[in-house]
Each structure stands twice: as C-alpha cells, then as structure tokens.
Amino acid sequence: MELLITGGAGFIGSHLAIHLLQIGHSLTIVDNLNSYYSKERKIAQLNRVRQVGDINFYHVDLTDEEAVKKIFQTHQFNAVVHLAAMPGVPKSIELPLIYLENNMKSTVNVLKWAGETNVKHVIFASSSSVYGNRDGVPFSEEMVNGEVASPYAATKVGGESLCHVYQSLYGFDLSILRFFTVYGPWGRPDMAIPKFIKKLLNNEEIYIYDQESARDYTYIDDIVMGIEAVINNPRKKEIYNLGYGTPIKITQLLAKLKIHFPQMKVKMLTPRQGDVKMTWSDISKAKKMLNFSPQVDISEGLDKTIIWAKEHKEYL
Ligand SMILES: NC(=O)c1ccc[n+]([C@@H]2O[C@H](COP(=O)([O-])OP(=O)(O)OC[C@H]3O[C@@H](n4cnc5c(N)ncnc54)[C@H](O)[C@@H]3O)[C@@H](O)[C@H]2O)c1
Structure with a gap:
C-alpha cells in the first residue's frame, strides 16, 4: 500500500515506519521536526527509518494548508496514519493556544485533503487522556464525555470530533486509536519512564508527583502491531483503545526500576495540574475486532528500554 505517516520522525511514527517498510509498504513521511524535544533526536529517528528503505520525506508543517494540499495531490495514498501533534500534558497547560493551533489546524488540513484526494482510510492518533479523570475502572470506548483535564486532551477530543465531521463529509473509512502511555526504546524523553531511566543512569534523584497514580504502560511494539492490524482492517467508523490492559501503580513501577x-x-x-489519577484500557474491542494481543509486559518492556538507554546515552 501507499501510506502517509504524519509525525513519522517521532517516537511512535519512526517505529511504525520501520515496521511498515519491512513488510513491503511504500511510505511518505511528513514532519516539521519541531523543537518539543531535540531535532537531532528526530533526525536520528528518521535516519533509522531510512536505513530500512527509501521513503518520501517532506519537512513540512501540517498547519500550512497549501503544502499539505501539494503532498496529497502528488501521491495517491491508500491510507493516512495521522500521528503528528504537540504531545504532553504539562506543556499544554503552559502553551494552550500553541497546542490548539497546531493540533487542530494540522488535523483539519490532513482530513480535508485526505477527503479531497479520495484517500480510502484515515487513522487518527488519539489518547487515553480523552477519558479524563476516572478511577478504579477500565476505560471502554463509549466512556468519553468531553470532561478532560488538560488542553492537550481537549485537542484530542476535538481531533476526534473533526474526524467524525470529515468522515461524514467525504465518506472515507475512519479508525480512531486511543493510545495508552507508550514506552520503549527511543521513547519520548519528556515521559516518565525515559526521564526516570536517564536520571537513574546519572545517579540522580527522581521525582514522583503522585504516589497514588497508575498508568496502563504499553510497549511500542504492541502499539505498532495494533496500528498494522487497523491498516489491514478498514471499517466505516471505529474507535479502538490500544493499551496493555493493566494499570501499574507508580510504586510498582519504582519497585521494578x-x-x-x-x-x-x-x-x-x-x-501536577492536568495529570489524571489513573489510566486503564479495556482492550476487549481491539482484541475481538483486530485480534490485538499485547505481548510485552512491563517487566520485559523495562528490561528492553533500559538496555537501549545504556547503549544510547547521547540521545537521552
Ligand atoms: N507516546 C504516547 O504515550 C502517546 C500516548 C497517547 C497518544 N499519543 C499520540 O501519538 C502521536 C505520536 O506521539 P509520539 O509519542 O510519537 O510523539 P512525538 O512528539 O515523538 O511525535 C510527533 C511528531 O509529530 C511532529 N509534528 C507535530 N506537529 C507537527 C506539524 N504541525 N506538522 C508536521 N509535523 C508535526 C513532531 O515533530 C514529532 O516528530 C501523537 O499524536 C500523540 O499525541 C502518544
């Protein structure tokens, strides 16, 4: 298939691109290599992709509609995986308008030009943050009610709504994927696991904001397998949780570290403001409809991530 990955120089995007090239897809990547974390790191991630196969790469900001239009008119994509976004909760509280402008505008441009150029299937990266602050229950897909805790989460709820708008305008198949705390080699440096590992390797003290908090940590390879399954199973309009399915308390994570x-x-x-207490994915729908079956538990995932970190200290 001819596929477009937006945000393909990022953490999830570069892992996904490597896998999709390995199984024979043709890839175009669009990324503005923004400074949310180091550009050198993103270029290294992109170079890992290029070592696997040829790609079309556009160093383009998706908020620029003319540039987006040109890319969609140059290639006939079968499917688009729209991962590009400003991620992260704390920064979105500091810079809400930047998040709104970046995440909303880029999503409108991608959806509109996917529709205008008859792309068959649009896949949107949403997030567990759309469930807001719930405690003690697994989150199933119908539980979203708009009551979220950060501007970042609001851009994901808004992005999902825009997906519904453009799906009804153009009729493409739509898959909305809600990822739960993704970690692994090349994991985003602003997230807890990479931050902890970096500090621990440097013998520094680590900070915990809420002893009671828990996250459904999901290993990157499982997310990539989930996205591949979605690419192979286009349906009119579906939302799937992609998580491991088990919340890990911060105290359990620390004990493993x-x-x-x-x-x-x-x-x-x-x-911290904006952080939710717990995330916990109900993955029964993805299991049933996509055969999604996460393989890497937190102990194995941490082992692999720490091995990577020790070998790549320059990128931490
Ligand atoms: N990593 C997680 O745990 C997680 C969890 C839930 C949802 N998500 C979502 O998954 C997607 C990928 O996340 P990630 O962790 O790989 O983040 P990332 O920051 O590593 O990747 C995102 C990429 O998008 C690019 N980008 C951002 N805005 C752009 C724009 N306007 N034009 C072009 N490129 C742009 C960035 O430069 C970056 O390379 C995001 O939408 C994120 O919100 C991630």
Whole structure:
C-alpha cells in the first residue's frame, strides 16, 4: 500500500515506519521536526527509518494548508496514519493556544485533503487522556464525555470530533486509536519512564508527583502491531483503545526500576495540574475486532528500554 505517516520522525511514527517498510509498504513521511524535544533526536529517528528503505520525506508543517494540499495531490495514498501533534500534558497547560493551533489546524488540513484526494482510510492518533479523570475502572470506548483535564486532551477530543465531521463529509473509512502511555526504546524523553531511566543512569534523584497514580504502560511494539492490524482492517467508523490492559501503580513501577537501579533515590512532590489519577484500557474491542494481543509486559518492556538507554546515552 501507499501510506502517509504524519509525525513519522517521532517516537511512535519512526517505529511504525520501520515496521511498515519491512513488510513491503511504500511510505511518505511528513514532519516539521519541531523543537518539543531535540531535532537531532528526530533526525536520528528518521535516519533509522531510512536505513530500512527509501521513503518520501517532506519537512513540512501540517498547519500550512497549501503544502499539505501539494503532498496529497502528488501521491495517491491508500491510507493516512495521522500521528503528528504537540504531545504532553504539562506543556499544554503552559502553551494552550500553541497546542490548539497546531493540533487542530494540522488535523483539519490532513482530513480535508485526505477527503479531497479520495484517500480510502484515515487513522487518527488519539489518547487515553480523552477519558479524563476516572478511577478504579477500565476505560471502554463509549466512556468519553468531553470532561478532560488538560488542553492537550481537549485537542484530542476535538481531533476526534473533526474526524467524525470529515468522515461524514467525504465518506472515507475512519479508525480512531486511543493510545495508552507508550514506552520503549527511543521513547519520548519528556515521559516518565525515559526521564526516570536517564536520571537513574546519572545517579540522580527522581521525582514522583503522585504516589497514588497508575498508568496502563504499553510497549511500542504492541502499539505498532495494533496500528498494522487497523491498516489491514478498514471499517466505516471505529474507535479502538490500544493499551496493555493493566494499570501499574507508580510504586510498582519504582519497585521494578529498583531491581535495575538498587541505589535509586526518590523525592515525593505534590500532584501536577492536568495529570489524571489513573489510566486503564479495556482492550476487549481491539482484541475481538483486530485480534490485538499485547505481548510485552512491563517487566520485559523495562528490561528492553533500559538496555537501549545504556547503549544510547547521547540521545537521552
Ligand atoms: N507516546 C504516547 O504515550 C502517546 C500516548 C497517547 C497518544 N499519543 C499520540 O501519538 C502521536 C505520536 O506521539 P509520539 O509519542 O510519537 O510523539 P512525538 O512528539 O515523538 O511525535 C510527533 C511528531 O509529530 C511532529 N509534528 C507535530 N506537529 C507537527 C506539524 N504541525 N506538522 C508536521 N509535523 C508535526 C513532531 O515533530 C514529532 O516528530 C501523537 O499524536 C500523540 O499525541 C502518544
């Protein structure tokens, strides 16, 4: 298939691109290589993709409609995986308008030009953050009610709504994927697991904002398998949770890290604005409809991530 990945120089996008090239797809990647984290890191991620096969790469900002139009008119894509976004909760509280402008505008441009050029299937990267602050229950797809806790999450709820608008205008198949805390080699450096590992490797103290919090950590290879399954199963309009399916308390995560770093020092802080208490995915729909079956539990995933981190200290 001829596929477009937006945000393909990013963490999830570069892993996905490598896998899709390995199984024979033709790829175009669009990325503005923004400075949310280091550009050198993104170029390294893109170079990993290029080592696997030839791609068309456009260093383009998706908020630029003319540039987006040109790309869609140059290639006839069978499917688009729209991953590009400003990610991360804390920064979105600091810079809400940047998040709104970037995430909403790029999503409108991608959806509109996918529709105008008869792309068959649009896949949108949403997030567990759309469930807002819930505690003690797995999140199933119909539970979203718009009550979210950060501007970032609001851009994901808004992005999902825009997907419904353009799906009804143009009739393409639509898959909305809600990812749950993705980690692994090349994991985004602003996220908890990579931040902890970097500090622990440097013998520094790590900070915990909320001892009671829990996350459904999902290993990158499982997310890539989930996206591949979605590409192979286009349907008129579906929403899927892609997570591991088990919430891990921060205290459990620390206990696992302590096995690797027995000298670990932890400082407890107060909860951060915008962070939700818990995420926990109900993945029964993805299991049933996509045969989605996450393989890597947190212990194995952490082992692999720590091995990677030790070998790539320059990118942490
Ligand atoms: N990593 C996670 O745990 C997680 C969880 C839930 C949802 N998501 C979503 O998955 C997607 C990928 O996340 P990631 O962790 O790989 O983040 P990432 O920051 O590594 O990748 C996103 C990429 O998009 C690019 N980008 C952003 N705005 C752009 C624009 N206007 N034009 C062109 N390129 C642009 C960035 O330069 C970056 O390379 C995002 O939409 C994110 O919100 C991620």
